[in-house]
Amino acid sequence: MALRLIPPPPAPAAQIAPCADAALAAALAQCQRLVDRATAPGLAFALDDLSGIELPEPAAARIDRAQLRALASLYLAADLEAPGIIAAVESLAGLSASGAIQVDLGGAGPLVAAWWRARHEQMTAEERNAFFARLFGTSSGPVSAETGRNTRFEDRMFELAEALVKLEEEGGMNPSGGIRAQSRVRSAARNLSHNLSDHSGGATAFIASEVMKTLKDAFAVLSHPAMRSAFHARDLWGVVRGIARAGGQLQLPDAQPYVRRGKAGMILISWLADRLEAISGNAPLVELADPVIAAAVDWLEATLALADGATPAPSPATQNGQPASVWSALAD
Numbered sequence: 001m002a003l004r005l006i007p008p009p010p011a012p013a014a015q016i017a018p019c020a021d022a023a024l025a026a027a028l029a030q031c032q033r034l035v036d037r038a039t040a041p042g043l044a045f046a047l048d049d050l051s052g053i054e055l056p057e058p059a060a061a062r063i064d065r066a067q068l069r070a071l072a073s074l075y076l077a078a079d080l081e082a083p084g085i086i087a088a089v090e091s092l093a094g095l096s097a098s099g100a101i102q103v104d105l106g107g108a109g110p111l112v113a114a115w116w117r118a119r120h121e122q123m124t125a126e127e128r129n130a131f132f133a134r135l136f137g138t139s140s141g142p143v144s145a146e147t148g149r150n151t152r153f154e155d156r157m158f159e160l161a162e163a164l165v166k167l168e169e170e171g172g173m174n175p176s177g178g179i180r181a182q183s184r185v186r187s188a189a190r191n192l193s194h195n196l197s198d199h200s201g202g203a204t205a206f207i208a209s210e211v212m213k214t215l216k217d218a219f220a221v222l223s224h225p226a227m228r229s230a231f232h233a234r235d236l237w238g239v240v241r242g243i244a245r246a247g248g249q250l251q252l253p254d255a256q257p258y259v260r261r262g263k264a265g266m267i268l269i270s271w272l273a274d275r276l277e278a279i280s281g282n283a284p285l286v287e288l289a290d291p292v293i294a295a296a297v298d299w300l301e302a303t304l305a306l307a308d309g310a311t312p313a314p315s316p317a318t319q320n321g322q323p324a325s326v327w328s329a330l331a332d
Helices: 019-037 065-079 085-098 107-118 125-136 153-169 179-198 204-222 225-230 236-246 255-274 276-280 293-310
Strands: none
Touching: 019 065, 019 153, 019 236, 019 255, 065 125, 065 179, 065 204, 065 255, 085 107, 085 125, 085 204, 085 236, 085 276, 107 204, 107 225, 125 153, 153 179, 153 255, 179 204, 179 255, 179 276, 204 236, 225 236, 255 293, 276 293
């Protein structure tokens, strides 16, 4: 007699990772790989006296691959500030600790409690904004007038992205796009690397490692199935909106342009890291089939969409009168 196989019961909907969560998880995993390469043995940086370091330091020497890989991960982190991933968990942890929110967090409860206990070990929203402004010129919240902004970064990124897109437009039958087009890419890549060199320092990879840990911890909270149930959300971004409403914040920017631009910028800067030594040569830097060209298109389109949209940014999370974290000395 033939055996009839009984399929297992379907997984509860809350246990299935939504597409938005899975896509962001993949991007964060790529960032972590970049940070791991930047902080690998043999690429250590001098951190003998953290209290005496002002970050990021102007780099006297030419930027290296490790710094660029760290900067690639930080670029995505900077663009994730505006949609409020970290700010949402900061707000939720504060509301939960004070008893101001009556939501059953289920299995996510211990993660939220752990976040609250470790909150003074993390960079504050103000510190992150100051750090990202110094690196990339942009921030999702107020930044002190004393903070040195990298006002030329976005222009340099635009030049590189545009040069890569024109390479494809003018390529014709030439797989490398021709000498003139390659020259534009080389010049734009050189200018961007010099710009980042002037606004980052040896401790950049260390900060990137800490920021990535914070992002991963925030993602673990927001993507937990219990959070989707608690806030009746379809995905992580629905959870973020639910927390914002619970905290009295009615408007949040559309996350997708920020995520798209952050991922594309991460790819562009990590590509620059891989091509760093070739910039000074004469061989073609990129072929028309290289995925970095699609990333350049994504970066340009998302950047223009954000410029046209004028979406509101979330307010930085307050510290509830608590003392500033140890990171304040590093980001001032």
